[in-house]
Amino acid sequence: MTVPELLLPLGTCVLLLVTNVYMARRIRAIDEIPLRKNLLLVMVWILPFMGAFMAWTHLPRQPRAPSAVAGPRPDGFSTEEALGELVLDEAHSFPLITHICICNGLPLLDWRALHTWAGSMNDAHRQRFAIEQGQRTWLLHLRDALGPHFHLYESEGTCVLSSLEDSVVVATAAYVASTRKRIRHVLAGVAHFEEHHKSILLVIDDEETYYGCVSNYYPEGGEFALSGGMFIDAGCAHFLVKRADLSAIEPVIAHEMTHNALAHLKLPRWLDEGLAVNTERRLTGALPSLVTPQELRRMHLKFWGETEIQEFWCGQSFFRTDDGNLLSYELARILVEQMGRDWELFARFASNAKRADGGAEAARDIFGTDLGAYACALLEREPDPRWSPNPAAWVTHEPEASPT
Incomplete structure (x- = not known):
């Protein structure tokens, strides 16, 4: 040769x-x-x-470095500096910089201190304005920490902090605004957005920064499942997603905004996630699954037992890093889908369900059913009293974030 x-x-x-x-x-x-x-x-x-x-062909497109802006930017992009002190008038100022700590390279504000300062004012309008300005100033500090390619865009009901191209930012903000309206309609009687509160969206470029931000709201040393977005309800309600094409992050935005709309109810985790998944599917369509319904059924029947179902009722199973994570979301989706067929009755249930007992009392009072027996029926088991929510057996360390 x-x-x-x-x-x-x-x-x-x-x-x-x-x-x-x-x-x-x-x-x-x-x-x-x-x-x-x-x-x-x-x-x-x-x-x-x-x-x-x-x-x-199946990989998401990698984010490109932002190109130079040709001409003036559209209205709504903030160019101001992040100040160290929040001044409302001569009598009311807040040394914001002394209440910021740096965690994983990102600024975290002591929201309790901000709310205490705002609460010292007698006028409710001024209190709300003070908190809004504190949130906005924190976003400007976060913008600077994330890098010069990040920018803060504000529309009437939305704040978007990202490195997205200008046209994509405007489209994303418009999608957030329309999603607020659609969630109010789909979850009538349950969803609620504060009238003057803006929806705050953080779009993070890379996984390291994303999980660095997320870990600030988890117990120290705790594990968390992989996710594409999270709703953070810790002093300043906001949600964050990983950067992707707009069509790819739309389901994440719909899911996390549903958590935002339900936050006032303090729902059991399974009910909160079940509503979020079903609302996401209704607004954006069901994503293709790599697991067939038959495989999923076998996984459910093999996985759930007395210990695992108690993790589900208390919310801990949603933070598992094995198949229990996927199966928890699926079980929550199915439960809410079945129970929500009579929406008027279900809305009463959701409005009365308590996180402390996993919604057990509200289910008995409104549906006349035991949640454990209901789950047993769905999972093809004989009724078992050990499957009913048992708060005495729960050991929970709830983080301040809801993963997707």
Whole structure:
């Protein structure tokens, strides 16, 4: 065999190896369901070149560096500096900078101190204005910490902090505003947004910064499941998502805004998540699943037991890092879907359900049913009193974030 004849297959092997290594690194870098990532990796290595091409078509586009802005920006983009002191008038000022700490490289404001200062004013309008200005100033500090390519955009009912292109930011803010209206309609009698409160959306570019931000609201050393977005209800209600194409983050925005709209009820975690998942699906459509209904049924029947169902009722199973996370969201979705068929009755249930007992008392009073027996029926089991919510057996350390 001649040298050229040897070089051709060798070159092909080298090209295949380089292509597959590159695609494998891209796949490992994305935030996806582990099963889906594994399937993409197998496809890359089993099908020469074609597998890499097919995997590439399933990967989200990587965010590009923002291009230079041609001409003036649209109205709504803030250009002001982040001040260290919040001054309303000569008699009312708040040394905001002394109440900010840096955690994971990001500024966190002592919201209790801000609310205490605002509460010292006698006028309710001035109190609300003081808190809004404190939130806005914190966002400006956060903008500066995230980097020069980040900007704060404000519309009538929305604040968006991101590095998105100007036109995409405006479209995102418009989507948030329309989603508020749609959630009010879909969850009539249950959803509530403060009349003067703006929906605050943080769009984070990379996973390291995203999880650094999220970890600030979890117990120290606690584990949390992978997510594409979270609602944070800790002094300043806001939600954050990872950067992606607008169509990819729309379901996350719908899900997290539903949590925002339900926050005033302090619902049991399963009920809150079940409503969020069903509302997301209704507003944006159901996402394709890598798990068939038959496989999902087998997983449910194998996973749930007395211990696991108590984790579900108290909310801890939603923070598991195994299949229990997926199955918790699915069980919550099914429960809410079934119970919500009589919406008027369900709205009464949701308005009265207490987190302390997992909604057990409200279910008995309004539906005349035991939640444990209801779950047993859905999971094809005989009724078992050990499956009813049992707060005495719960050990909870609830974070201040709701993962998606």
